[in-house]
Amino acid sequence: MEEFFQQLTNGLAVGSIYALIALGYTMVYGVLKLINFAHGDLFTIGAYLGMTLLASFALHETIGPFLGLIVLALMVMGLVAILGAIVERTAYRPLRESPRLSAVVSALGASIFLQNAVMLIYGARFQVYPEDLIPETSIDLFGLYIPVVRILVLFVSLALMAALFIFIQKTRIGTAIRAAAIDQDAARLMGIDVNRVILLVFLIGPALGGAAGLLVGLQYGQINFTMGWTYGMKAFTAAILGGIGNIPGAMLGGLILGVIEALGSAYISIAWKDAIAFFVLILILIVRPTGLLGERVADKI
Amino acid sequence: MLLTVRDLRVKYGNVEALHGVNLSVKEGEIVAILGANGAGKSTTLLAVSGIVRSAGGAIEFGGKLLHKLKAHEIVREGVIQVPEGRRIFNTLTVEENLALGSFVRNDAARVAKTREWIYELFPILKERSDQLGGTLSGGEQQMLAIARGLMAEPKILLLDEPSLGLAPLLVKAIFRTLEQINRAGVTIVLVEQNARAALKLAHRGYILEVGNIVLEDSAPALLANPEVRKAYLGG
Numbered sequence: 044m045e046e047f048f049q050q051l052t053n054g055l056a057v058g059s060i061y062a063l064i065a066l067g068y069t070m071v072y073g074v075l076k077l078i079n080f081a082h083g084d085l086f087t088i089g090a091y092l093g094m095t096l097l098a099s100f101a102l103h104e105t106i107g108p109f110l111g112l113i114v115l116a117l118m119v120m121g122l123v124a125i126l127g128a129i130v131e132r133t134a135y136r137p138l139r140e141s142p143r144l145s146a147v148v149s150a151l152g153a154s155i156f157l158q159n160a161v162m163l164i165y166g167a168r169f170q171v172y173p174e175d176l177i178p179e180t181s182i183d184l185f186g187l188y189i190p191v192v193r194i195l196v197l198f199v200s201l202a203l204m205a206a207l208f209i210f211i212q213k214t215r216i217g218t219a220i221r222a223a224a225i226d227q228d229a230a231r232l233m234g235i236d237v238n239r240v241i242l243l244v245f246l247i248g249p250a251l252g253g254a255a256g257l258l259v260g261l262q263y264g265q266i267n268f269t270m271g272w273t274y275g276m277k278a279f280t281a282a283i284l285g286g287i288g289n290i291p292g293a294m295l296g297g298l299i300l301g302v303i304e305a306l307g308s309a310y311i312s313i314a315w316k317d318a319i320a321f322f323v324l325i326l327i328l329i330v331r332p333t334g335l336l337g338e339r340v341a342d343k344i
Numbered sequence: 345m346l347l348t349v350r351d352l353r354v355k356y357g358n359v360e361a362l363h364g365v366n367l368s369v370k371e372g373e374i375v376a377i378l379g380a381n382g383a384g385k386s387t388t389l390l391a392v393s394g395i396v397r398s399a400g401g402a403i404e405f406g407g408k409l410l411h412k413l414k415a416h417e418i419v420r421e422g423v424i425q426v427p428e429g430r431r432i433f434n435t436l437t438v439e440e441n442l443a444l445g446s447f448v449r450n451d452a453a454r455v456a457k458t459r460e461w462i463y464e465l466f467p468i469l470k471e472r473s474d475q476l477g478g479t480l481s482g483g484e485q486q487m488l489a490i491a492r493g494l495m496a497e498p499k500i501l502l503l504d505e506p507s508l509g510l511a512p513l514l515v516k517a518i519f520r521t522l523e524q525i526n527r528a529g530v531t532i533v534l535v536e537q538n539a540r541a542a543l544k545l546a547h548r549g550y551i552l553e554v555g556n557i558v559l560e561d562s563a564p565a566l567l568a569n570p571e572v573r574k575a576y577l578g579g
Contacts, residue, residue, distance in 0.1 A: 215443070215447065218436070218440055218443060218444060219444070219447060221433075221435075221436060221440075222433050222436065222444050225433045225434065225435060225436070226431055226433065228395050228415075228427070228431070229427065229431040229432075229433065230444075231393075231394075231395060231415035231416055231419075232393060232395070232415065232419065232424070232425050232427060232431070233419065233444045233445060233447045233448075233492075233496070234416045234419030234420055234447050234448035234496065235416055235444075235447055236414070236416045237416070
């Protein structure tokens with residue numbers, strides 16, 4: 044039982060990272076019906092920026108570990124958000140009126156460009172985060188010893204997701220984002236500047252992706268320029284699992300995927316980890332082609 | 345004149361859909377634009393709202409040149425369109441749809457007043473306020489689309505085929521409500537295939553044929569015009 048709960052919390056932590064990245068895919072898809080292939084690489088850049096900022100400012104030493112990490116996270120999120128907006132301006136906006144396939148190719152190009160830029164700047168080897176940043180102790184939760192970093196990852200991701208959810212569901216701008224995702228021209232007729240909505244989505248998604256990159260760096264200590272590919276693939280799967288374009292769906296899909304992976308590798312075989320995850324995806328898509336929370340409200344004439 | 349459209353041209357690719365449309369709307373009027381399918385009625389409204397770009401000509405509204413503005417800026421001028429096919433946000437609630445209608449307004453107290461008025465005009469929407477837009481019946485969706493337009497506090501309301509797909513009784517009810525809305529001071533431009541209903545409501549009408557205005561007259565005169573009767577009113 045102890046093993047099960049360990050795997051469960053581990054799966055939730057990994058899954059919450061998938062969910063954070065998946066949100067970026069699903070929000071962009073929602074508004075533009077485009078898969079932002081560069082998103083995984085923005086996540087990578089978040090991880091690298093976190094490392095660089097840690098090394099250059101050592102905020103955790105000057106203003107304390109707690110405040111230091113918060114400021115660090117905000118800096119990473121802000122910088123990756125700006126980068127996301129630049130990607131939108133340079134790679135996607137010029138192709139807004141072009142056939143969908145052109146934008147897809149441009150997205151792949153942006154992904155390759157960013158990935159190679161990271162490799163050229165930081166090198167192809169694995170890089171390590173500074174050690175002893177977060178105490179390597181475990182906390183006793185109802186008789187279950189859970190590493191501090193896992194709790195931190197879970198807490199930060201869930202807090203970010205809750206904030207996003209409230210923003211999207213409850214605020215005027217959030218409602219405008221949802222409207223633009225449903226029908227862009229109808230949204231324009233409401234007086235919504237759809238270009239600004241798109242820009243906003245390209246700020247929020249990458250900010251969350253960047254935060255996920257930082258969390259991966261903190262949790263595993265090791266980062267590599269290709270990490271965006273593997274995590275991006277999983278997060279994209281999570282977005283489809285939950286119903287692409289659906290924000291709560293991406294959160295749910297990420298958490299489920301993380302848990303399935305963790306339990307699968309513990310009880311079946313770690314070698315089959317990815318296969319199990321994708322097997323579940325295929326199963327769910329056969330039963331519910333729109334994903335778990337995919338919308339299917341019929342249009343009435 | 346509140347709205348003046350001069351020599352408006354619109355192209356879809358290489359095909360010119362409007363070949364120089366002229367029309368004008370006075371404050372307080374109801375003006376009908378009639379014509380067959382594909383005559384360019386919707387295109388005219390979409391150009392006024394800035395959803396399709398004009399290839400030439402001018403659109404002037406209250407001293408502002410609308411053809412130079414973007415769609416979302418035109419809404420801020422008080423030019424509000426209820427588009428063809430209603431285009432309500434299916435997966436949002438009735439309440440959220442209405443809130444989006446007032447997206448450009450900041451005066452919460454007045455927005456609340458508008459909402460009260462809308463619920464008086466369409467009591468059924470109040471009952472359905474927590475329901476998703478897509479679960480409403482066709483008639484209720486049309487009411488929601490009009491109500492959403494009114495939430496912006498329009499100076500001019502452009503309606504594209506509000507009778508489309510509705511039972512005759514519902515069409516009557518909707519047109520009566522449009523009359524009420526007009527009496528409350530909202531200028532209305534009505535694009536319709538249902539020419540008879542439109543001309544009974546309107547003060548003036550334009551007949552559009554393949555991208556050109558071919559006739560302009562008062563609504564009673566159009567109703568009495570033998571050619572109009574033959575072509576658009578079934579004899």
